[in-house]
Amino acid sequence: MALPFPVEDVIATYLRAIDAEADGLIEGLYLEGSVALGDFRPRTSDIDFVAVTAASPQGAALAALERVHARLRYRWPRPFFDGVYLTWDDLRAGPASVGSRLHSHEGRLHTDAGPVSPVTWHTIADHGVICRGPAPAVLDLWRDxxxxxxxxxxxxxxxxxxxxxxxxxxxxxxxxxxxxxxxxxxxxxxxxxxxxxxxxxxxxxxxxxxxxxxxxxxxxxxxxxxxxxxxxxxxxxxxxxxxxxxxxxxxxxxxxxxxxxxxxxxxxxxxxxxxxxxxxxxxxxxxxxxxxxxxxxxxxxxxxxx
Structure with a gap:
C-alpha cells in the first residue's frame, strides 16, 4: 500500500539511520495502528511499528537505537514514531511468553515497557504493512x-x-x-x-x-x-x-x-x-x-x- 505523508519519509529516515549505525540489526519492520488500518491522520495520529531483531537489543545495539530515535525525534517531532522491538521468536511465541520489551513512546526509547498486547499480533497478521522483512502471511505468527x-x-x-x-x-x-x-x-x-x-x-x-x-x-x-x-x-x-x-x-x-x-x-x-x-x-x-x-x-x- 502507498504510505501517506509523512509516514514514508519517517520510515525511510529511520531505516537509513539504523542501517548506518548498526547494519543488519533491524531484520523486519511492520506498521500497525492507524496506518495499517487506513485511518492515519497526519496531525493527530502516531506511526505505530513493530521492529524485529534476531535478539533483544543490548549494549552497542541498544545505544545505536537510542541515538537513532533521538535524531528521528529531532527531525520528525510529530507524528510520534512509537512501537515495540520484538524477535522472530517473540512473534511465534505470542504476548504471554514475551513479557516486557524495548519500546518507543512519544518518540523516546524505554527499557521498562509493560506487557505487549495480543492486539499487536492480530493487527500485524491481518493488516500489517511491510516495510522490511517477509510478509506476515508466511511467518509463523502467534494467533489466538x-x-x-x-x-x-x-x-x-x-x-x-x-x-x-x-x-x-x-x-x-x-x-x-x-x-x-x-x-x-x-x-x-x-x-x-x-x-x-x-x-x-x-x-x-x-x-x-x-x-x-x-x-x-x-x-x-x-x-x-x-x-x-x-x-x-x-x-x-x-x-x-x-x-x-x-x-x-x-x-x-x-x-x-x-x-x-x-x-x-x-x-x-x-x-x-x-x-x-x-x-x-x-x-x-x-x-x-x-x-x-x-x-x-x-x-x-x-x-x-x-
Missing part, C-alpha cells in the same frame, strides 16, 4: 482468538472503566480531559473498538469503530458517536492542555467557529454522554464475552436499550 477476546474483556475494566471512573470527577485530570475533543474521541471510539473485537474477532480503527457504533447501537447514542467522528475527521484533537483550550472554541456561536461547531451546547453535556455511552458499551461487551460469543458472532445486535 480466545486469548484476544479474554484480553479485550479484561481491558474494558482494567483500563476503560477505571478511566471513566476518574473522568466522573470533574476536577481530576481525566475529568477535564473528558470535556476536551480528544477525550471524546478517545473514549467513544476506544470502547467501541473493543466491542467490535468481541463481536467480530477483528481489529478496527477509530473511524471504523465509530461507523460500527452507528450501525450497532441504538439511535439515542448516535449524537455522541457522530460528535466523536466529527472531531476525529477534523484531525485537530491531541492529548494536550492546548487541545482542551482550543476545543472550547467549538462551543462559541456559529459565526465564530464555522465548520468547527460542536454538536453539543456545552462540553459538560458532551462529557455526560461520552461517559454514559462508555458505560453502556462496556456492559454490552461483557455480555458478549460472558455468553461465550466473543470473537465468534458477527451479526448479533447489542442489548442496550433506547
Amino acid at each position: 482468538p480466545r486469548a484476544l477476546a479474554a484480553w479485550t474483556d479484561d481491558n474494558l475494566d482494567r483500563y476503560w472503566r477505571r478511566l471513566c471512573e476518574r473522568a466522573c470527577r470533574p476536577l481530576s485530570a481525566w475529568g477535564l480531559a473528558a470535556q476536551s475533543p480528544y477525550g471524546a474521541v478517545w473514549v467513544v471510539t476506544g470502547v467501541a473498538r473493543l466491542h467490535y473485537t468481541l463481536a467480530t474477532g477483528g481489529i478496527t480503527s477509530k473511524d471504523g469503530a465509530g461507523r460500527y457504533a452507528l450501525e450497532t447501537f441504538p439511535a439515542r447514542w448516535h449524537h455522541v458517536i457522530n460528535e466523536a467522528l466529527r472531531i476525529r475527521r477534523a484531525d485537530r484533537a491531541r492529548p494536550a492542555p492546548s487541545s482542551l483550550i482550543a476545543g472550547l472554541a467549538e462551543f462559541l456561536p456559529v459565526g465564530f467557529t464555522r465548520d468547527r461547531r460542536s454538536l453539543y451546547a456545552t462540553p459538560q453535556a458532551r462529557r455526560r454522554d461520552v461517559l454514559a455511552f462508555a458505560e453502556a458499551v462496556i456492559a454490552d461487551a461483557h455480555r458478549l464475552h460472558s455468553g461465550g460469543r466473543g470473537g465468534k458472532e458477527r451479526n448479533e445486535r447489542p442489548s442496550t436499550q433506547e
